[in-house]
Amino acid sequence: MSSKSIADRITSALILDIVPVALTFTDTPPAGVAAPGQVVPSACSFWRLAEQGVFYAPADAHYNCPVGTMVMGPPMTGPVQEQLGEAVTTIGGYLDPADPSLVLLWLTPRQAMLYNEAAGTAAWTSDGPLVSGRPACAALPAALSSGSPAMSWGCMGMRTFTGIPDDLLLAAIPGTALSGFADELDRIATANQAVHSYYENKKAEVAAS
Numbered sequence: 001m002s003s004k005s006i007a008d009r010i011t012s013a014l015i016l017d018i019v020p021v022a023l024t025f026t027d028t029p030p031a032g033v034a035a036p037g038q039v040v041p042s043a044c045s046f047w048r049l050a051e052q053g054v055f056y057a058p059a060d061a062h063y064n065c066p067v068g069t070m071v072m073g074p075p076m077t078g079p080v081q082e083q084l085g086e087a088v089t090t091i092g093g094y095l096d097p098a099d100p101s102l103v104l105l106w107l108t109p110r111q112a113m114l115y116n117e118a119a120g121t122a123a124w125t126s127d128g129p130l131v132s133g134r135p136a137c138a139a140l141p142a143a144l145s146s147g148s149p150a151m152s153w154g155c156m157g158m159r160t161f162t163g164i165p166d167d168l169l170l171a172a173i174p175g176t177a178l179s180g181f182a183d184e185l186d187r188i189a190t191a192n193q194a195v196h197s198y199y200e201n202k203k204a205e206v207a208a209s
Contacts, residue, residue, distance in 0.1 A: 006103075006182045007019070007103065009186060010103075010185060013114070013185045013186055013189035014107065014111045014114055014174060014185070015111070016106070016111065018052055018105075018106045020104060021098030022050075022104075023047075023050070023100060023101055023102045023140070025097050026098075026111055029058070033054055035055060036049060036057055039061075039064070040161075041064050041065065041161055042157060042162075043069060044137055044162050046188050048162050048163065059074030060074075062074060065157075066083040067137070067157065068135070071137045071138050072141075098176040101144065102172050102173065102174060103172070103173045103178055104140075104170065104172055104173075105172075105202060106164055106168040106169070107168060107169050107170075108168060108169075109169075112151065112171070114188055115149065115185075116151075117188045118149075118184045118185040119148065119184075120147040130142055130146060130149075130150040130151065131152050132151070133152065133154075134156070135155050136152040136153075136158035137152075137158070138152065139152035139170055140172050143174045146174075147174055147176055148177060149171065149172065149174070149181060150171070151171045151172070151197055152168055152170040152172075153169060154168075154170055158170065
């Protein structure tokens with residue numbers, strides 16, 4: 001099943017307002033894929049550009065954001081490393097047929113509830129979901145290294161550079177877990193709709209008594 005098809009299923013199940021975007025990490029530029037047409041201030045700015053189409057962002061295109069460069073993993077030049085030190089001191093689209101390394105989602109708390117259940121970390125007896133704060137982009141390597149979905153509350157840099165509203169969270173799904181996650185999400189969304197109907201009826205019965 002293509003990543004586009006899985007993305008459509010996730011969008012439908014979570015009723016997303018912002019489309020998921022897929023990231024693929026590669027050592028060489030993909031054939032026929034152009035570089036981004038503009039300079040961006042941060043690595044996470046590319047996430048929003050990916051909503052508009054497919055592009056290839058080389059390592060040096062990330063250098064305006066030393067924190068994002070460090071987290072995403074491309075080699076850093078001396079000047080970028082110096083900027084990273086200063087930053088740390090200060091702040092204390094779908095590519096087919098390539099399989100995505102990660103898929104990113106922007107979720108409301110309600111959508112995050114379903115995401116959490118589909119990830120298998122909703123039960124209070126579980127180890128809990130992998131959720132981070134700043135930097136928000138740390139959710140990406142966390143998902144890659146664990147092989148499990150991860151989330152971030154978001155950081156000030158992410159919200160400033162991406163323009164994402166304050167009521168949305170960042171979620172990352174590793175490509176290796178994407179198909180299974182989508183299958184479980186379909187089941188969870190259907191089950192929660194049934195539960196919602198049950199509770200609505202229960203609320204109406206109590207109100208009428």
